Every structure is written in C-alpha cells, then in structure tokens.
Amino acid sequence: MDTTIIVPTYRRAALLERCLDSLRAQKNRHGRTEIIVVDNDPAGSARPVCDRFFKVFAAMDVAFYAAVEPSTGVSHARNRGIALANHDILCFIDDDERAAEGWLERLTAPFRELGCAVAMVGGEVDPDFGESARPDWLADDILHMLSCHWGWDTQPRFLKAGEWFGEGNCAVRKAILPPAPFRADLGRSGEDLTGGEGVVFLELRAGGHAAYYAPDARVSHHIHPERLSRSWILRRMYHAGQSDVVAHRDSKVLGHTIPSVRVNLAALAGLDLDAMPHEEFRMLAGTVYNIGYCLGKF
DSSP: OOEEEEEEESSOHHHHHHHHHHHTTOOOTTSOEEEEEEEOOTTOTTHHHHHHHHHHHHTTTOEEEEEEOOSOSHHHHHHHHHHHOOSSEEEEEOTTEEEOTTHHHHHHHHHHHHGGGOSEEEEEEEEEOTTSOOOTTOOGGGGGGGTOOOOOOSSOEEOOTTOOOOSSEEEEEGGGOOSSOSOTTSSOOTTOOOOOTTHHHHHHHHTTOOEEEEEEEEEEEEOOGGGOSHHHHHHHHHHHHHHHHHHHHHSSSOOOOOOOOOOOHHHHHTOOGGGSOHHHHHHHHHHHHHHHHHHHTO
16 A cells, blocks of 8 residues: 655754654555655755655655745645645654654554545554653643544544544545645644644545544654643643634534633633642633634634
8 A cells, every 4th residue: 555654844853853763664564655744944944854864765665755835834734745645545744743663554554454434544642741741730631732642542443423633643545635635724834823633634524534543553742841831731722712713614514612601811810820720720721712712703
C-alpha cells in the first residue's frame, strides 16, 4: 500500500529534525513510501534540515521532497502537501511530534485489513514534556486541550458519534478528499492559538465516511514549556471556541449547543487559577470555550 507522509513545519528546525529522525525507523512492508516536508516559512528556514535528510531517506529507498508554502497557516501547508502527494494513503504528522516504533504500519493497517470500510484513521498522541515537569494540575482528562490523549479505547475500533481525533496523527484516503480540504480560515497561523482540530475529518464523517481509531499508532507531542500554565489553557480554549463556530457556520458539522449561564467577567479576572480545584478549573475552561464560541458568532 503506497503511502505519503506529510510533515508541515514552521520555524522549528530542532523539532523537525527529531520528527524526521523518528520517521527513519518506520517500515512499509506493503508498498512504497514518500515523505513530503512543507515549509510554511516563506524564508525557507527548514532547508538546512531537509538537505541533511535527502541522502538519509534515499539510502532507505524512501522518496523525500521539500517544498516551501509561502501562504502562512498550517492549513495551507497541509493542502500543499496533499497537492504534491503521489500516493493514495496520506499520513499526517506535525513537526513537533515524533513517531513511535511501528507507527506507520499500525496507522495504515486498518486500510489493508478492513478495505473500503475505513476512510480515515486516527492514532493516539502522548504528551512529551521534555525537560519540563508535568504540573500537578494537568490531569489526563484535560490533556486533549493540548491536542493529546484522545483516550477512546485500548483496542482498535470504529469511532462512535461524539469521538474525534486531531490532525497531527492521522491518515486518510486521498480519493475521498475534495480539493484543498483544510480550510484556510482554520488552523494555526504563525503564533496564534486558533485551531482546526480535525474539522475536515468531522465533515467527512458527516458525509458518510467511516473513521477508525488505532490506539497503538502513537506519536509523542512536544509540549512547549510556555503552554504549561492554566492561563495558557484558558486562552487556548477561548480560541478553540472561536475556531469551532467558524467551522460549524459553513460545514455539515453540527453546531455546539451553548448552555444558558451568567458570567461575571470581573470575577473571572480576579480568580486565582493556580489555587483552583481541578473540577472547578475544568468547568471554567468549558465556560471560556463557550464565551469564545458565542463571541465568534458576531
């Protein structure tokens, strides 16, 4: 089964090098593999790293390409990678992720084993805190706010309604994708916190395509130290709400139902986030998401 691995990157040379190094260990016993790095920096800052890997992958009989996408935004980068892809199965991994041993085989296995019943596959994402200590408040049930730990099951299976996966560790049949499927008004752009967390896959599922969860197809996601604060999580949730309302406005994905709740913004500003019990913080994060969603409508 011929496979294309697409790696969008933006000014993170050291992390990109670690990502590409993890792809050296991946095997595709059922077909050809190509890797496409899409540099989203118009200045082409990923060039030195890519140059080092051309020979590495050539010696492994893995085609390796690098392209610059000057339109800033990860959606532009992913769409460029799709346009350049030569194979039917597209696998996505971000530059701040590393593929675990057997990742490629496990991510693509459902396409081989279940045939056309599977249109897309999502794998598990483990947090990598590097040299930073994991904060005591960062429990498993809020790791998804850092695009980690979907945690739907320990066994492979089809996803149920209300379950999802992100865009950093997944695979999809190219044939089912429309032109430029990742929306340019969603997804990270530069240093902002907007996101697209799997909207294209939710839209495909709404159109009748089945999604499969492969928990053993794992990547580790580098958690940047500046994100290890409750204030960053709240900012992320606010922007997630704004991103989702844009996605729901023009797509087949059902909109989010906002509960009726009164919010005292002055009281919110005075909260001691570090002292807040876990359950209260989870509720606050949900409230901030709803505020972002509401304001995104205007």
